[in-house]
Amino acid sequence: MSPDYKADPKYRFYNGNHMESHLYEGVEPTDFYDKLENVLSTQASAFKVNVALGYELVSKTDPDDTRYFNPNLANTCVFNKPVAINSKADIRKKVISDICSMELADKLNYPSSGYKLKAITAFKIFIYHRDHALGDGEAVIPEIIRENKHVINFPKTNNKCVFHCIAWHTFQSPKKDPRRIQAQVKEAFKRYCSFKGVKYSLSLFRSFKPIDLLQLDEVEDCFQLGINVYKMDVASGNVECIRRSYKGYEAMDILSYENHALYIKNIDMLQSKYQCPKGEMVFVSAEKLKTTRRISASL
Numbered sequence: 001m002s003p004d005y006k007a008d009p010k011y012r013f014y015n016g017n018h019m020e021s022h023l024y025e026g027v028e029p030t031d032f033y034d035k036l037e038n039v040l041s042t043q044a045s046a047f048k049v050n051v052a053l054g055y056e057l058v059s060k061t062d063p064d065d066t067r068y069f070n071p072n073l074a075n076t077c078v079f080n081k082p083v084a085i086n087s088k089a090d091i092r093k094k095v096i097s098d099i100c101s102m103e104l105a106d107k108l109n110y111p112s113s114g115y116k117l118k119a120i121t122a123f124k125i126f127i128y129h130r131d132h133a134l135g136d137g138e139a140v141i142p143e144i145i146r147e148n149k150h151v152i153n154f155p156k157t158n159n160k161c162v163f164h165c166i167a168w169h170t171f172q173s174p175k176k177d178p179r180r181i182q183a184q185v186k187e188a189f190k191r192y193c194s195f196k197g198v199k200y201s202l203s204l205f206r207s208f209k210p211i212d213l214l215q216l217d218e219v220e221d222c223f224q225l226g227i228n229v230y231k232m233d234v235a236s237g238n239v240e241c242i243r244r245s246y247k248g249y250e251a252m253d254i255l256s257y258e259n260h261a262l263y264i265k266n267i268d269m270l271q272s273k274y275q276c277p278k279g280e281m282v283f284v285s286a287e288k289l290k291t292t293r294r295i296s297a298s299l
Contacts (some may be wrong), residue, residue, distance in 0.1 A: 022125040023071065025054065032123060033096060039125050040091045046132045046213040048082035049095060054122025055108055057115040067111065071124035075109045078102070082128055086213045086229070086243035093246070132259065134229075135159035135210020139260035142234050150270040151255055152178050152263040161261040162211050162254070163188045166223055168263050169252045188223070195222035210259065213243055226251045230264065239271045 012023040022039045040049060052071035059065035069076060083094050105117045141153050154164040155178075167184035168176065186205065193200040195218070211219065216227050226245030232238070232255060245251065253264035264270055 019126060019128045021127070023122065024124075025122040027122060029120065032120075033100070036099075036123070036125060037091060037096060039127075040085065040095065041088065043085070043127065044212070044214065046084070046086050046130050048084050048128040048130060050082045050126045051078040051095075051099070052076045052124045052126065053078065053104065053108065053120050054124070055120045056118045057108075057110065058118040060114055060116055066118060067115065068121075069109070071122050073126060076107070078104070078107055082126070084130075084242070086132075087245070088214070088217045089246045132256070133210035133212045134162050134254075134256060134259060134261040135208075136161075136259040139258035141257060141260065141262070144234055144237070145232060145255070145257060145262065148270065150264060150266045152265060154178050154181075154263070157260075158206070159208050159210050160185060160189065160205075162216075162219065163192070165252065165254050165261055165263040166219075166225065169225070170223070192219065192222050216243065220245060220247055220249060224249045228253045228267075229261075230255050230267065230270075232257065232270075239267075 010024055010026050012025075014021045014023070024035055027035065036051070050073060052073050053076045054071040055069055055076070057067045057069070078099060083090075083098075085091060085094065104120060108117065110116075135157070136159075145151055146153055152168065154161060154168070157164050163185050164178075164181065167181050167188045168178065170188070171181060171184045189205055189208070190200045193204070198204070213229065216229070219225075220227055226247045226249040227243070228241060228245055228251060229243035230239050230253060231242050233240075239255075242256065253267045255262040255264050255270070
């Protein structure tokens with residue numbers, strides 16, 4: 001990908017507080033996908049994206065009767081809603097491939113049936129910035145997650161909850177304890193520093209910032225792990241994958257809650273059953289478990 005896409009004379013950049021847009025005008029259809037991928041691949045953190053098209057229509061009966069429509073999300077957007085990008089692989093799988101499979105002419109608005117598409121001549125990429133970095137050790141984890149036997153919530157992670165998950169996953173010991181893996185966490189962090197070409201120091205270890213979802217691509221390559229990220233709806237108990245790794249590494253699953261990463265021991269069990277920590281009863285949803293607890297407490 002070309003790093004100097006912003007030098008294109010047909011390109012305009014707009015920057016806002018929580019979003020940015022990239023406008024290309026007078027673009028050949030053959031250049032569309034390369035320019036789109038160039039812009040998306042330069043993003044450093046997780047984001048959402050939509051694309052609006054600029055196009056020219058021509059009358060079916062009068063070739064001199066043409067109308068031009070500027071790229072506008074109100075009436076020329078490619079996706080019905082912005083698409084979440086949580087890994088570099090999502091750029092091709094969720095955006096490029098989907099657009100390739102579309103008939104873009106069907107996405108456009110026509111003033112009447114008397115017009116047809118002459119050409120798509122512009123496109124505007126809308127990027128919405130998100131705050132989805134994993135590292136908030138101060139997050140208050142609800143009881144339904146905290147007491148789940150299939151999830152490990154490490155104490156005092158100090159922005160390094162992802163490294164705690166990696167240390168736990170890779171530490172081969174039958175006696176390992178979630179409260180006593182600091183040495184393994186530090187070794188994992190040192191390995192990541194070496195991978196990034198950064199000199200390790202205790203100061204860096206202590207002041208390390210949370211890891212954005214999009215940065216997990218390089219974390220995967222560093223540790224040769226495929227990191228799948230899930231989120232849970234606490235009210236319903238539904239567990240949804242928000243970032244799936246498409247790399248051929250050994251898989252590791254983590255749960256993201258309020259920007260904090262927890263280690264998932266068994267994703268199949270987490271997605272299907274909830275066991276009462278005080279008994280052997282198993283529930284199909286978190287809500288049913290909470291209801292039973294309330295009834296038991298009132299007896």
